[in-house]
Amino acid sequence: MLAYYLDDLDPIIFRIYDNVGPRWYGLSYVLAFISSFVLFLWLAKRGYADLPVERVGDFITGAALFGVIVGGRLGYVLLYNPEMLRAPLSILRVWEGGMSSHGGMIGLLLFTLYYAHRHKISWMNLGDNLGVTAPVGLFFGRCANFINGELYGRITTVPWAIQFPKELLDHPTEANRAIASCSQIDPSLSTPEAIVAAVHRQPQVAATLRSILPPRHPSQLYEAFFEGIVLFAILWFVRTRTRQPNGMLMGLFFTCYAIFRIVIEYFREPDATLIGHFTRGQFFSFFLIAIGLGFVVAAKMRPTYPRKLN
Numbered sequence: 484m485l486a487y488y489l490d491d492l493d494p495i496i497f498r499i500y501d502n503v504g505p506r507w508y509g510l511s512y513v514l515a516f517i518s519s520f521v522l523f524l525w526l527a528k529r530g531y532a533d534l535p536v537e538r539v540g541d542f543i544t545g546a547a548l549f550g551v552i553v554g555g556r557l558g559y560v561l562l563y564n565p566e567m568l569r570a571p572l573s574i575l576r577v578w579e580g581g582m583s584s585h586g587g588m589i590g591l592l593l594f595t596l597y598y599a600h601r602h603k604i605s606w607m608n609l610g611d612n613l614g615v616t617a618p619v620g621l622f623f624g625r626c627a628n629f630i631n632g633e634l635y636g637r638i639t640t641v642p643w644a645i646q647f648p649k650e651l652l653d654h655p656t657e658a659n660r661a662i663a664s665c666s667q668i669d670p671s672l673s674t675p676e677a678i679v680a681a682v683h684r685q686p687q688v689a690a691t692l693r694s695i696l697p698p699r700h701p702s703q704l705y706e707a708f709f710e711g712i713v714l715f716a717i718l719w720f721v722r723t724r725t726r727q728p729n730g731m732l733m734g735l736f737f738t739c740y741a742i743f744r745i746v747i748e749y750f751r752e753p754d755a756t757l758i759g760h761f762t763r764g765q766f767f768s769f770f771l772i773a774i775g776l777g778f779v780v781a782a783k784m785r786p787t788y789p790r791k792l793n
Contacts, residue, residue, distance in 0.1 A: 487644050487645060487646050487693070487698045488645050488646070489645070489646045489648070489682070489689055489692060489693055489696070490629070490632045490635075490645050490646065490647050490648065491648070491682045491683055491689050492629075492630045492632070492683075493683040494506050494507055494508065494630055494631045494632075495507075496510065502680075507626075507627045507630045507631070508627040508630075508631060510627070511620075511623040511624050511626065511627035512547070512551075512552075512620075512623075512624075514620075514623045515547075515551075515619065515620030515623050515624065516543065516544075516547045516620075518616065518619040518620065518623075519543050519546075519547070519613070519616040519617070519619065519620060520539065520540060520543045522615065522616040522619065523539050523542075523543055523612055523613065523616050524536065524539045526612050526615065526722070527539050527612075529791060530789060530790040530791030530792075531612060531722060531723070531789050531791055531792075532608060532609070532612040532789065533604055533605050533608045533609075533789060533790060534604055534608075534609060534612075538602070542598060542609070545594060545598060546591055546594055546595070546598075546613060549590065549594045550587065550590040550591035550592075550593070550594040550595070551587045551590065551591065551620070552582075552587075553590055554586045554587045554588070554589055554590010554591060554593070554594075555582035555583055555584070555586050555587035555590060556574065556581070556582060556583075556586070557574075557586055557590070558582075558583030558584075558585055558586010558587060558589065558590070559581045559582050559583040559586060560574055560581075561586070562583055562585060562586060562763060562767060563581075563583060563754070563755050563763060564581065564755075582624075584621065584624075584744075585764075585767045585768070585771065588617075588737070588740075588771070591613060591617070592610065592774075595609045595610050595613060605729050605787065607729035607730035607733060607778070607781075607782065607787075608729045608787075608789055610730070610732075610733040610778075611722070611727075611729055611730065611731070611732035611733050611789075612722070612732070614718060614732050614733045614735075614736035614737075615715075615718045615719060615722050615732060615736075617736065618710060618711050618712075618714040618715035618718065618736075618740075619711065619715055621706075621707075621710045621711045621714070621740075622707050622710070622711025622712060622715070623711075625703045625704070625706045625707035625710065625711060626703070626704075626707050628703040628706075629701060629703035629704055629707070631649070632647045632648060632649040632679075633649055633703075634702065634703055634751065634752075634754060635647040635649065635650060635699050635700075635701075635702065635703070635751075635752055636699045636700025636701060636702035636703075636705075636750050636751050636752060637699060637700055637702075637749075637750060637751065637752050638697045638698065638699055639698060639699060639700050639750075640698060641698075641700070643701065644698030644699060644700065644701070645698065645699060645700075645701045646692065646693065646696040646697070646698055646699065647696065647699055648678065648679045648682045648692055648696065649679055650696060650699070650752075651675035651678060651679060651696075652675050652676070652679065657695055657696060657697075658675040658678075660695050661675065661678050661691070661692060661695050662674070662675070662678065664691045664695065665678050665681070665688050665691055665692075668685070668687050668688060668691065669681070669685070669688075672688065678692075699752065700750040700751070702747060702750045702751035702752075705747050705750055705751075706743075706744075706747050706751075709743040709746075709747060710740055710743050710744065710747075713743070714736070714739055714740060714743065717735070717739060718732055718735060718736060718739075721735060726788070726792050727782070727788075727792075728782040728783065728786035728787060728788055729782060729786075729787045729788065729789065730778045730779070730781050730782030731778070731779060731782040731783075733775075733778045734775045734776065734777070734778030734779035734782060735775065735779070736775070737771045737772070737774050737775030737778065738771070738772055738775030738776060738779070739775075740768075740771065741768035741769070741771035741772045741775065742768075742772070744764055744765070744768045744771075745764075745765045745768050745769075748761075748762045748764045748765045748768075751764070
């Protein structure tokens with residue numbers, strides 16, 4: 484067990500006071516926003532996007548706020564944690580975490596449809612170029628998940644397996660063992676939450692957890708690589724090296740993301756009850772494949788092209 488890395492990274496970048504300070508999770512959204520703006524601007528300047536250059540900032544800002552944040556949060560509530568509807572104010576506490584990538588994608592889809600209709604721009608062209616930039620944001624988000632120690636993988640013995648202290652919040656057996664051992668180090672460590680918080684500051688607690696926590700797949704890093712780096716490389720190549728009709732990139736984004744997600748979910752600990760034999764991430768990804776194929780068929784049946792490719 485001592486050979487495995489214990490994820491004791493601090494989710495707070497630097498502390499202003501106690502647990503107050505900027506967090507890596509928040510920074511990931513900022514980096515996603517900046518990267519999407521820069522990439523979309525590059526595509527617009529070279530004619531791949533029909534959106535005027537001067538409107539890129541306006542569009543990306545709206546997509547981030549209404550698509551990613553609102554869509555992602557509502558998706559998490561409706562798809563993964565509907566109990567939150569009993570306390571509606573809890574939905575607003577986004578700083579506590581709880582975002583759904585599936586919800587964010589649907590939110591982006593709807594916002595793009597609204598924006599295209601309002602400004603008389605091709606909806607599919609907008610969606611294509613936004614889809615090309617989206618994997619970069621997914622990459623930063625998954626890296627933040629890893630730093631936070633959340634959405635961890637299933638138990639494994641591969642050499643690169645990692646121990647995640649946050650599993651104490653979900654697994655009572657390990658939590659009770661950890662409390663029994665860590666309370667001897669510090670009597671205040673009487674809850675899983677207190678132990679998780681202490682891992683970043685007390686080496687003795689980290690050393691104790693190494694003998695308790697099972698090693699797991701770092702599924703967040705798998706997702707960062709495939710849903711972020713690999714997916715971006717595919718879409719960027721198709722966008723800049725081939726001539727494709729509007730809608731094709733959006734179809735590829737939904738289809739490829741869903742396939743990657745379905746496969747990687749086999750390495751990820753389910754974070755909600757299963758739907759049949761599938762995790763919720765897998766189940767909802769099947770709908771994304773259907774949406775993606777729908778865009779591909781529509782693009783082929785009525786082909787229109789970006790300005791640069793006409």
